[in-house]
Amino acid sequence: MAQAGEGRRNGRVTIREVADDAGVSVAAVSKVLRDAYGVSDALRAKVRASMDRLGYRPLASARGMRGQTYTLGLVLPDLRNPFFADIMTGVNNALERTQYQVMMGISASTAKLETGVVDSMIDRQMDGIILIGSTESRESLNTIAEKKPLVTIGHHDPSAEAFDTVNNNDQQGALLAVRHLVAAGYSKIAMLSLQGEPSSILAEREQGYRHGMVEAGLGGAINIASATQVMRDVQFAAKRLLQGPRRPDAIFCWTDFIALEVISVATELGLRVPEDVGIVGYDNTMFCDFAQNSLTSIDQSGELLGLQAARLVIERINGRTAVEHFVVPPRLVARRSTSR
Amino acid sequence: MAQAGEGRRNGRVTIREVADDAGVSVAAVSKVLRDAYGVSDALRAKVRASMDRLGYRPLASARGMRGQTYTLGLVLPDLRNPFFADIMTGVNNALERTQYQVMMGISASTAKLETGVVDSMIDRQMDGIILIGSTESRESLNTIAEKKPLVTIGHHDPSAEAFDTVNNNDQQGALLAVRHLVAAGYSKIAMLSLQGEPSSILAEREQGYRHGMVEAGLGGAINIASATQVMRDVQFAAKRLLQGPRRPDAIFCWTDFIALEVISVATELGLRVPEDVGIVGYDNTMFCDFAQNSLTSIDQSGELLGLQAARLVIERINGRTAVEHFVVPPRLVARRSTSR
DNA sequence: CTGAAAGCGCTTACAG
DNA sequence: CTGAAAGCGCTTACAG
Numbered sequence: 076m077a078q079a080g081e082g083r084r085n086g087r088v089t090i091r092e093v094a095d096d097a098g099v100s101v102a103a104v105s106k107v108l109r110d111a112y113g114v115s116d117a118l119r120a121k122v123r124a125s126m127d128r129l130g131y132r133p134l135a136s137a138r139g140m141r142g143q144t145y146t147l148g149l150v151l152p153d154l155r156n157p158f159f160a161d162i163m164t165g166v167n168n169a170l171e172r173t174q175y176q177v178m179m180g181i182s183a184s185t186a187k188l189e190t191g192v193v194d195s196m197i198d199r200q201m202d203g204i205i206l207i208g209s210t211e212s213r214e215s216l217n218t219i220a221e222k223k224p225l226v227t228i229g230h231h232d233p234s235a236e237a238f239d240t241v242n243n244n245d246q247q248g249a250l251l252a253v254r255h256l257v258a259a260g261y262s263k264i265a266m267l268s269l270q271g272e273p274s275s276i277l278a279e280r281e282q283g284y285r286h287g288m289v290e291a292g293l294g295g296a297i298n299i300a301s302a303t304q305v306m307r308d309v310q311f312a313a314k315r316l317l318q319g320p321r322r323p324d325a326i327f328c329w330t331d332f333i334a335l336e337v338i339s340v341a342t343e344l345g346l347r348v349p350e351d352v353g354i355v356g357y358d359n360t361m362f363c364d365f366a367q368n369s370l371t372s373i374d375q376s377g378e379l380l381g382l383q384a385a386r387l388v389i390e391r392i393n394g395r396t397a398v399e400h401f402v403v404p405p406r407l408v409a410r411r412s413t414s415r
Numbered sequence: 416m417a418q419a420g421e422g423r424r425n426g427r428v429t430i431r432e433v434a435d436d437a438g439v440s441v442a443a444v445s446k447v448l449r450d451a452y453g454v455s456d457a458l459r460a461k462v463r464a465s466m467d468r469l470g471y472r473p474l475a476s477a478r479g480m481r482g483q484t485y486t487l488g489l490v491l492p493d494l495r496n497p498f499f500a501d502i503m504t505g506v507n508n509a510l511e512r513t514q515y516q517v518m519m520g521i522s523a524s525t526a527k528l529e530t531g532v533v534d535s536m537i538d539r540q541m542d543g544i545i546l547i548g549s550t551e552s553r554e555s556l557n558t559i560a561e562k563k564p565l566v567t568i569g570h571h572d573p574s575a576e577a578f579d580t581v582n583n584n585d586q587q588g589a590l591l592a593v594r595h596l597v598a599a600g601y602s603k604i605a606m607l608s609l610q611g612e613p614s615s616i617l618a619e620r621e622q623g624y625r626h627g628m629v630e631a632g633l634g635g636a637i638n639i640a641s642a643t644q645v646m647r648d649v650q651f652a653a654k655r656l657l658q659g660p661r662r663p664d665a666i667f668c669w670t671d672f673i674a675l676e677v678i679s680v681a682t683e684l685g686l687r688v689p690e691d692v693g694i695v696g697y698d699n700t701m702f703c704d705f706a707q708n709s710l711t712s713i714d715q716s717g718e719l720l721g722l723q724a725a726r727l728v729i730e731r732i733n734g735r736t737a738v739e740h741f742v743v744p745p746r747l748v749a750r751r752s753t754s755r
Numbered sequence: 756c757t758g759a760a761a762g763c764g765c766t767t768a769c770a771g
Numbered sequence: 772c773t774g775a776a777a778g779c780g781c782t783t784a785c786a787g
Binding site: 086159179199221336361362364367368 | 474475519521
């Protein structure tokens with residue numbers, strides 16, 4: 076329909092139409108668009124007026140062909156953990172006054188997307204990538220970082236050079252959990268970790284856990300079980316722990332969601348929380364507050380992590396090459412699940 | 416660096432390099448890429464081999480300039496409701512054997528993104544849009560549909576022409592909840608609905624609730640409260656209900672998450688669930704299964720909804736113009752929260 | 756069945 | 772400070 080000539084397509088206004096309307100060149104409009112230097116206030120005002128009048132919106136694909144798309148890719152391991160919502164809030168806050176828009180992808184969904192989601196974000200010319208809870212190797216991350224500015228959240232690699240990392244101090248978080256449990260009178264403290272891809276944050280937490288146990292003179296009671304994120308698996312692991320010969324009197328779980336399942340299993344087994352078994356989670360997600368859970372948890376300031384990650388990736392886009400590793404101290408939020 | 420000439424950019428292999436490697440034209444490679452008609456098996460095989468050898472990946476931006484980006488935009492209201500994870504699973508299943516990739520955005524985060532996330536997806540040349548839990552008006556949705564194939568999930572508009580809808584039968588879902596509660600011996604049944612933008616799914620559920628109450632001869636006990644999704648707000652509304660003069664003996668909540676908060680409030684008030692108050696949620700998310708919640712809920716088959724939505728949007732991309740409205744029947748999953 | 760050429764809407768040197 | 776022209780990597784008619 077509507078024979079070209081005026082460059083219409085899909086009803087979209089193009090940069091050429093804005094230029095014609097404002098009586099300036101296409102290049103001038105482009106400069107205004109990018110807040111580039113070398114445009115007079117008068118020209119800028121004229122162009123802005125035309126853009127508003129015509130309802131102009133630049134096409135990201137076209138921009139991406141030569142410059143940026145002003146899009147950041149955020150990769151989440153899954154959509155079930157409400158902790159990621161906190162991170163997302165921080166990311167959005169950081170982007171509020173910028174031209175950047177964030178698009179999310181899930182890494183652990185179908186086979187196709189396993190690592191493919193990052194590639195597909197690169198194919199889509201994302202200007203930068205934020206990877207949450209990655210279990211990729213250093214080399215693999217370096218390969219990504221070669222192509223696009225990269226920041227990881229929840230991946231410890233303090234000697235990485237090619238990409239920035241943003242973390243809470245997971246070792247300290249686990250330590251806080253153990254100390255808190257010890258102070259509350261628990262001694263047979265087990266840890267429930269994640270099975271599968273080796274994760275640096277879990278390695279850190281396991282180390283913090285061991286440290287805390289040894290520190291309290293409980294080195295002999297160290298007991299690390301693990302399960303995948305599949306519900307049935309977690310139930311099985313929890314039952315093994317709670318019905319086994321070395322039944323713990325407290326369990327430190329690697330994330331709130333798992334901790335809630337452990338509470339569920341304990342309840343079904345007729346064990347009382349916190350009297351028979353104390354439970355600690357990680358992330359301090361909103362579910363911890365519910366009276367039926369009242370779960371003690373480690374807060375790692377997800378919103379701050381997201382804010383920092385967005386800030387760092389934009390800095391990289393703007394040319395920073397020196398690496399930055401941001402670490403926030405965790406803090407324990409005590410609730411009834413450990414108040415023996 | 417690396418003076419052009421061979422067309423390298425950012426280490427990316429271009430379609431031209433593939434063409435040169437295979438000894439064919441760029442147009443031929445493009446056809447193979449799109450599985451377009453009119454290429455011999457021999458040529459296709461040659462090109463495929465070259466693509467593999469060089470590790471070629473088409474640049475979505477460039478494709479988008481003329482044709483498709485093979486990207487679908489999925490808009491979620493927020494990241495806190497685990498129900499969306501079910502929908503996402505279905506979407507990914509539908510996309511498994513296709514070239515399409517899905518990118519997600521959040522609609523209800525910051526001011527900037529309120530409705531802007533859809534526009535920004537259009538700017539990014541998404542081939543189609545799936546909108547979850549939209550509260551936009553018919554005209555507003557029509558405007559989107561004019562620009563891109565659109566499918567909504569959780570938005571009832573059976574006479575819409577320009578876009579497809581995918582839903583469970585919310586009216587029936589609410590009816591099931593009321594009937595179940597009545598059968599369990601509850602009679603002062605309240606509903607806790609969502610305050611804010613008028614939502615067609617909540618309108619449907621409220622109607623189903625009213626219908627169920629009247630049907631059971633409980634028309635006089637109809638009592639609809641509402642709260643935003645903010646935790647404090649929900650707590651306040653729940654307290655008002657449970658401490659008010661017309662204290663209900665059961666509450667039907669518009670989503671599981673809210674129901675869990677209501678259980679929390681009831682527990683804190685010293686009320687027993689299900690003895691003093693029965694609770695029903697909606698979505699049958701995995702949290703319902705936890706022993707400490709054991710929440711009766713309405714299952715709306717999120718995975719199926721996602722699968723259908725993805726299927727429909729791809730059909731639209733491929734040229735279908737006749738509208739489709741897909742509705743799945745809900746089913747109630749009874750648990751302890753209503754077993755008086 | 757195959758390919759040369761135009762063009763999508765921008766940005767980027769470069770010249771004025 | 773401003774603009775004309777080339778070009779990003781694809782797809783799309785069109786011609787052979």
